[in-house]
Amino acid sequence: MTTDQAPPPVTRRATPRWRADLRLGTRIAVMRAGGLALALRGDPVARLMHRPWRLDPYPTYARLRAAAAETGGVVRSRTGINAVATHEACTAVLRDRRFGVRLADGRMPFDPTDDAGSASGHDPTDPGTALIEPIDLSLLALDAPDHTRLRRLAQPTFAPKRLAQYRETARTVTGRLLDDAAAKGTFDLTTDLAAPLPISVIAELLAIPDVDTPRFARWGRALGAALDGVRSVRHAHALSRATADLRALFADLVERRRADPGDDVISQLVAALDEDTLTLDELVSLAQLLLVAGFETTTNLVGNAVRALQATGTWDDLAADPGLAAGAVEETLRFDPPVQLTARFAHEDVEIGSRRLRRDSGVLVLLASAGRDPAAHPDPDRFDPRREQTTTHLAFSGGAHYCLGAALARMEGEVALEMLAERMPGLRPAGKIEPRVATVLRGPVHFPVRAD
């Protein structure tokens, strides 16, 4: 190339991207530093978002429940975020129709790329914000009536009669994964069992051909981490790539099913598309939610269960009686749930205890804290797979957004634990667990174990 040539277009594109990265990186760093400062000064809500406190959030939840006792439910933090931490207050907010997942006028509450961190949505003309396509969480980010319409369309996928078929798949896949793991000696519970199992089941549910498991796991990790907000420029790029790949995958699948319909959920949704009860964007987002909600969570359930069973010595009870698996799953959901919290926004002024929440204020609903509330669960810090669950835990949330895949997740967790206990009764840790660096999702990213 000679020097008198016009600058190539790539140079012109590279500059805004570089500036966008810098700007986004700076914004993330400033927000994190502000939060960390509050965490260091003892603010419990800020502590939920930062190391080292978030590695074990349960003492912070206990503090929040104690503070809530004085206010009758809602705790306000210097971060400007409200939180509910007791079983009673969490249940009340989840079931209260005056709360939704959007603002009262239907706008999205906040965007990780929003300058003010306020409710104003993102500015597509700002290169720092244009870098990231906001993730569309489908049902999780919709209020009625759109939520009701879409949920009805998704519900048949989870009908009890289908569960038996998925159980067969789960057993076959688990058997194969355990054969491979046994051959290795020391293996990684997360990457060799807990992640590929739900990916295979959800791929069958969506009838996705030729599943590339490591690629799916990567998408799931990027999107799952985004539930905490975008944590770095690198993460922002991974997120954009994952979203674009998933959109392409499902757009292609829609075309295939239209040409050759089957008995799967995508074929059913394509029919709704053709009847005009669903748009293509809604279909793609819903399929994406089913995919990601379906495996990141269940992966953590299996990891958290084995970790708790091993740490409390109750693994031996399960090994002696694999029939305890269902109880161990239920106790894990109460004691150390994969989804720690969610959020709701008041659609009008609401009073909870002595606190008034103004219209559009957000409130974190600490599902995991509710599971450790002594007012709902006797001796809550003790893990006991034989516990009689007298109060329903909130691991699957409650109200309009109650998890659609709860029965499927319970079944997969039970199959994994039961078969592990039958085939590897001597299972024990074989190294340090690497925890997920996250606030919303909780579980081991790597969990080395041995079976002999």
Ligand code: HEM
């Ligand atoms: C242990 C595993 C799982 C846990 C802990 C879990 C937890 C949750 C929670 C807490 C919510 C509601 C969030 C909120 O209220 O804002 C939810 C919603 C949802 N979950 Fe799950 N989930 C699990 C497994 C699954 C599976 C296997 C699927 C499907 C394949 C699934 C599909 C969904 C869907 C579609 C929603 C949205 C429901 C709605 O907004 O109406 N989940 N899940």
